[in-house]
Amino acid sequence: MSSAPDIRPTWADIDTAAYSRNIDAILARLPRETRLIAVLKADGYGHGAVELAKKCDPDRVAMIATALLEEALELRRAGIGLPLLVLGSLTEQQIVNSVDNLITLGVVGPEELERVANVARDRDVAIHLKLDSGMGRMGVIESELPRVIEMLRAAPRLRVDALYTHFANAGDADDPHTNLQIAVFDRMVRLLGDAGIKAPKRHLANSAATMRGVALADYVRVGLSLFGAEALDAGVSKLEPVMRWRTEIVRLKTLPPNSAVGYGVTYRTPGERRIATLPVGYADGYSRLHSNNSEVLVRGKRAPIAGRVSMDLVTIDVTHIAGAAIGDEAVLLGAQSGDAITAEELAQRTSTISYEVFCRVTRRVPRFYR
Numbered sequence: 493m494s495s496a497p498d499i500r501p502t503w504a505d506i507d508t509a510a511y512s513r514n515i516d517a518i519l520a521r522l523p524r525e526t527r528l529i530a531v532l533k534a535d536g537y538g539h540g541a542v543e544l545a546k547k548c549d550p551d552r553v554a555m556i557a558t559a560l561l562e563e564a565l566e567l568r569r570a571g572i573g574l575p576l577l578v579l580g581s582l583t584e585q586q587i588v589n590s591v592d593n594l595i596t597l598g599v600v601g602p603e604e605l606e607r608v609a610n611v612a613r614d615r616d617v618a619i620h621l622k623l624d625s626g627m628g629r630m631g632v633i634e635s636e637l638p639r640v641i642e643m644l645r646a647a648p649r650l651r652v653d654a655l656y657t658h659f660a661n662a663g664d665a666d667d668p669h670t671n672l673q674i675a676v677f678d679r680m681v682r683l684l685g686d687a688g689i690k691a692p693k694r695h696l697a698n699s700a701a702t703m704r705g706v707a708l709a710d711y712v713r714v715g716l717s718l719f720g721a722e723a724l725d726a727g728v729s730k731l732e733p734v735m736r737w738r739t740e741i742v743r744l745k746t747l748p749p750n751s752a753v754g755y756g757v758t759y760r761t762p763g764e765r766r767i768a769t770l771p772v773g774y775a776d777g778y779s780r781l782h783s784n785n786s787e788v789l790v791r792g793k794r795a796p797i798a799g800r801v802s803m804d805l806v807t808i809d810v811t812h813i814a815g816a817a818i819g820d821e822a823v824l825l826g827a828q829s830g831d832a833i834t835a836e837e838l839a840q841r842t843s844t845i846s847y848e849v850f851c852r853v854t855r856r857v858p859r860f861y862r
């Protein structure tokens with residue numbers, strides 16, 4: 493809520509209580525035997541992985557997953573004791589480093605498995621093995637199973653704790669591809685089992701599958717829903733937004749008709765207009781694609797972006813907002829006086845997805861935790 497004295501009035505409030513309630517709401521959808529893996533890659537989708545990991549108590553969260561080893565190490569160094577899973581591919585040196593730090597490897601293919609088996613020659617290594625059931629990106633494909641089975645048989649100190657896969661289109665309840673992926677995954681698990689590779693746990697579901705109650709298995713890997721964004725293409729998850737990004741009006745002027753505003757002169761005042769300037773821009777992650785193409789909230793009303801978004805500044809039209817003044821709060825993302833700008837709205841305005849809206853907010857925007 494409160495800002496530091498040495499920053500401009502642009503920051504993001506992170507509502508850790510809302511985050512915690514989202515965890516509870518997600519857990520309420522799971523059968524008792526299904527546990528939650530909180531996916532906090534990319535600094536917790538821009539929300540701050542360390543602070544949110546501190547809210548992941550072991551009663552509710554079984555593991556925290558990151559994409560990179562360095563992201564997992566950041567959590568370890570911050571004193572996070574929960575089991576950690578790295579989803580990305582690692583070099584042999586990184587594998588050694590992971591094992592040293594009790595970080596579980598989400599092995600993504602035969603090449604990485606070979607590096608892991610090298611490390612496992614003289615020490616115990618625990619992995620989750622990824623199977624590609626129809627995403628075509630990471631994971632072992634079916635034709636590679638014989639080679640993988642051979643490698644695992646020859647590596648007695650390499651323990652497969654879980655088999656997992658990732659859905660390509662779980663947000664669309666009508667796409668049969670998800671069921672096809674489940675069938676391919678089940679078949680690959682069976683082939684491994686027949687060959688004596690029996691992992692105790694399985695996980696498939698991301699946020700979208702979890703919100704639909706699909707393929708819940710032993711764990712679900714949930715990222716986006718933790719932050720209250722909508723994971724379903726057509727749905728209402730009823731989770732709470734966690735990030736609220738706000739700034740304040742620092743300049744306010746009345747411009748005569750036909751005045752130019754911003755780079756490229758893409759906006760001219762159609763009449764006399766009150767134009768306010770906000771100290772935020774694309775260097776903060778407020779996309780230049782919002783130029784003449786989005787709104788912010790001032791005094792509970794929507795003020796359109798007027799002209800181009802600059803690197804450090806944005807101009808808005810507040811003519812219709814009675815009493816608008818220097819120092820007024822302007823909300824870029826989040827709620828104000830009953831209205832709200834959602835991540836989905838910003839995503840739609842900029843032809844992307846809410847994931848990228850969050851990840852776009854740069855380090856120049858301080859995060860405050862409440």
Ligand SMILES: *Cc1c(COP(=O)(O)O)cnc(C)c1O
Nearest residue numbers: 531579658698699713714715716
């Ligand atoms: C990012 C990621 C997730 C989480 O996806 P959400 O849609 O944010 O829930 C799960 N599994 C893998 C492999 C991922 O890369």
